[in-house]
Amino acid sequence: MSKIKEKLSHKIPQLREEIQELLKNYGDKVVSEVTFQQMFGGMRGVKSLLCETSIVDPDKGLIVRGHPIIELVDRLPEEVFYLLLLGELPGKAELEDFQKTLKSYDPLEDYVWKVLKALPKDTHPMAMLSIGILALERKSIFRKKYDEGMHKPDYWDPMLEDSITLLAHLPELAAGIYRIHTGKGDLIKPDKNLDWGGNYAYMLGLPDPKGRFADLMRLYLVLHCDHESGNVSAMTTHVVGSALSDAYYSVSGGLNGLAGPLHGLANQESLAFLREIHDKFKGVPSDEQLKQFCLDTLKSGKVIPGYGHAVLRQTDPRFTAFHNFGLKHCGHDEIFRIVDRLFAVVPGVLIGQGKAKSPYPNVDAGSGALLWHYGLKEFDYYTVLFGVSRAMGLLSQLVISRAIGAPIFRPKSVSLDWVKKTFGA
Ligand code: CMX
Numbered sequence: 020m021s022k023i024k025e026k027l028s029h030k031i032p033q034l035r036e037e038i039q040e041l042l043k044n045y046g047d048k049v050v051s052e053v054t055f056q057q058m059f060g061g062m063r064g065v066k067s068l069l070c071e072t073s074i075v076d077p078d079k080g081l082i083v084r085g086h087p088i089i090e091l092v093d094r095l096p097e098e099v100f101y102l103l104l105l106g107e108l109p110g111k112a113e114l115e116d117f118q119k120t121l122k123s124y125d126p127l128e129d130y131v132w133k134v135l136k137a138l139p140k141d142t143h144p145m146a147m148l149s150i151g152i153l154a155l156e157r158k159s160i161f162r163k164k165y166d167e168g169m170h171k172p173d174y175w176d177p178m179l180e181d182s183i184t185l186l187a188h189l190p191e192l193a194a195g196i197y198r199i200h201t202g203k204g205d206l207i208k209p210d211k212n213l214d215w216g217g218n219y220a221y222m223l224g225l226p227d228p229k230g231r232f233a234d235l236m237r238l239y240l241v242l243h244c245d246h247e248s249g250n251v252s253a254m255t256t257h258v259v260g261s262a263l264s265d266a267y268y269s270v271s272g273g274l275n276g277l278a279g280p281l282h283g284l285a286n287q288e289s290l291a292f293l294r295e296i297h298d299k300f301k302g303v304p305s306d307e308q309l310k311q312f313c314l315d316t317l318k319s320g321k322v323i324p325g326y327g328h329a330v331l332r333q334t335d336p337r338f339t340a341f342h343n344f345g346l347k348h349c350g351h352d353e354i355f356r357i358v359d360r361l362f363a364v365v366p367g368v369l370i371g372q373g374k375a376k377s378p379y380p381n382v383d384a385g386s387g388a389l390l391w392h393y394g395l396k397e398f399d400y401y402t403v404l405f406g407v408s409r410a411m412g413l414l415s416q417l418v419i420s421r422a423i424g425a426p427i428f429r430p431k432s433v434s435l436d437w438v439k440k441t442f443g444a
Contacts, residue, residue, distance in 0.1 A: 021116060021117070021120050021183075022117070023104070023113070023117055023179070023183070024179060026105055026113075027175070027179065027418070028176075030105065030106070031175060031422045034419075034423060035422075038423055050066045050067070051064075051067060053067075055438055063329070068249050068254070068257075069423075070247050070249075071106070071416075072084065072103045072104075072412055072415050073244075073245040073412065075247050075330050077330055077331055077333070078331075080331055080333070080335055081245070081337065083099065083102055083103060083244065083245060084102050084107070088241075088242060088336050088340070089336040092241060092242070092340045094241060095114070095214055095215070095216060095237060095241075096215055096240035096244065096411065097114070097121060097215045097216075099240075099241050099411065100411040100415060101114070103244060103415035104415040104418060104419070118215070120187070121183070121186065121187045121215055122187075122211045123187075124187045126191060126209055127155075127191055131154050131155065132199075132206065134151070134154050135147055135150065135151055135154075135196060136199055142200075143399060144196050144200050144400045145274065145275075145277070145278035145283075145402050145403060145406065147200065149275050149278070152185065152192070152267050152271040152274070153267060153268070155184075155192075155267055156267035156268060156271075158181070158267070159177075159181050159266070159267055161177040161178050161180075161181050161266065162265045164177045165177075165263060171424055174421040174422075174424075175419075175421040178266060178418050178421040181266040181267065182266050182414035182415070182417060182418055185267060185270065185410070186215075186410065186411065186414060189407050189410055190209070190215060190407065191209050191218075191222060193403050193404070193407045194206075194207065194223045196400075197224075198222075198223075198224060200397070200400065201397050201400070203224060207222040207223075208222075210222075214237075215240075216233070216236050216237035217236070217237065219236055219240070219407065220232055220233035220235075220236040220237075221233070223395070225393060225394045225395060231393065232393040234344075235348075238340060238341070239390075239404055240407065240408040242337040243382070243408035243409055244408050244409065245409070245411065245412025245415070246409075248416055250282065251273075251277070251279065252273040252274060252276045252277040252283070253413060253416060254276075255272050255273045255276040256269045256270055256413040256416065256417060257269075257416060258272075259273070260417045261425060261427045261428040262427055262428075266414060266417055269413070269417055270410055270414060273409075273413050274410075277406050278402060283402040283405045284402055285324060285381075285383045286382075286383040286386050286401045286402070286405065287387060287398035287402070288324040289324040289384055289385075289387050290388060290390075290391060290398060291398065292323070293354050293357050293358060293387070293388055294354065296309070296357050297353060297354055297357060302353055303353050303360065304360075306360055306363060306364050309357075309361060310364050310367075310368060313361075313364060313368045314368060317368070317372055323361075323369065324383065324384075325338075325361075325380055325385070326365050326366075326369060326375065326377075326379065326380055326381065326384060327369070327375040327376070327377050327378070327379075327381065328377045328379075331377055331379070331381065332376065332379075334380055335379065335380060335381045335382050335384075337382035338362075338379075338380040338381060338382055338385055341384075341386050341389060342358070342359070342362065342380075345358065345388065346359070349388075349392045352392045354388045354392065355385075355388045355392060358384065358385045358388045362380055365380070366379055386401075387401060390404075
């Protein structure tokens with residue numbers, strides 16, 4: 020038994036006991052009330068989901084199991100997965116054991132590549148990722164065990180096995196999608212000497228003489244790992260998983276939501292904005308010129324990409340982490356310098372406009388500029404990077420859901436007629 024499984028098997032009984040106790044004491048307490056406005060408005064602010072892996076604090080940003088994300092930037096993504104799942108960071112031996120498990124899988128079979136290569140060239144990389152994950156579904160141990168007959172308290176075990184298998188294969192799958200989609204050349208096989216994130220960077224095949232791109236990838240994978248459970252991809256994964264669909268079906272479903280322009284695509288829009296500024300001014304404009312450019316953008320009815328947030332009310336610490344990385348390693352890059360100057364200019368512009376609840380940068384304000392700097396210039400691939408990272412949160416939430424026996428998701432719906440009859444005169 021892997022150490023991760025052993026540890027989880029000790030934690031689960033305590034967690035179940037705690038939940039039973041809480042249900043017994045507070046089962047009838049009201050958590051949140053829902054207005055018709057909220058029901059129509061995407062359930063904003065309605066406390067109606069449990070999430071053990073992380074919380075998003077309006078002022079402090081993402082907090083993973085009690086650790087502010089900014090304190091995790093020097094950790095490996097696989098350490099963060101361990102933290103998401105178990106609520107504690109791994110020690111040296113535990114990390115090595117987990118890394119050994121992640122490296123123990125054979126490379127993906129050829130049929131997966133045949134499926135992906137058979138798709139027309141204009142297939143979006145996110146569609147390829149979702150199809151690729153579904154092509155792996157036949158590996159599901161959860162489905163096999165369920166078909167054979169399995170008791171509910173045991174569901175978490177094969178869900179964990181599937182989650183780790185999928186996690187282990189994701190870098191190879193995602194990097195292969197990059198190679199196929201961009202036509203950059205042959206697929207690159209995993210290097211068993213590398214860590215999970217370093218291997219992903221290696222298999223993308225971009226020149227990386229100093230290993231900085233690999234460092235950026237590790238950081239990227241850590242920063243996008245999770246964001247509570249109410250966002251589109253996390254909630255979709257949870258809903259699909261609640262029907263006891265396995266991890267492959269569930270994560271593929273969640274990533275289809277991440278592919279939407281309101282969720283995971285914003286980073287590419289932010290980079291397009293930076294490049295537009297760079298092209299217009301043939302370099303880095305003055306702060307005055309930038310301010311005018313932003314005012315003109317707002318006047319034309321557009322938003323400033325990478326700024327504002329539905330929950331956060333301060334600078335997103337994930338932006339701070341990328342900004343710090345850029346200041347350290349890409350200070351001369353003109354696109355990055357525009358990121359830096361926008362950070363000085365945009366909050367004042369948005370405060371002056373008086374509409375945005377947060378005038379501060381979110382995670383998407385800087386990440387694209389860094390990827391661009393290191394030669395990852397295919398915008399439409401960026402959401403795949405996000406997806407590989409976010410899979411850590413989705414999978415750990417799935418395992419926990421099966422561990423605590425979360426039932427099938429089934430809120431009640433009402434019709435407009437019901438609203439009229441219930442609230443009308
Ligand atoms: N530029 C211009 N106007 C903005 C703005 C921005 N960056 N951010 C918010 N506003 C405007 C909104 O469009 C809204 O205007 P209307 O009242 O005319 O509709 C008003 O300010 C109030 O919006 P809000 O309550 O502050 O923000 P929302 O929760 O509705 O939306 C978000 C949040 C992120 C969609 C919005 O800030 C935005 O469009 N930002 C730019 C796009 C972006 O960076 N998206 C990435 C989000 C990253 C993430 O979610 O993780």
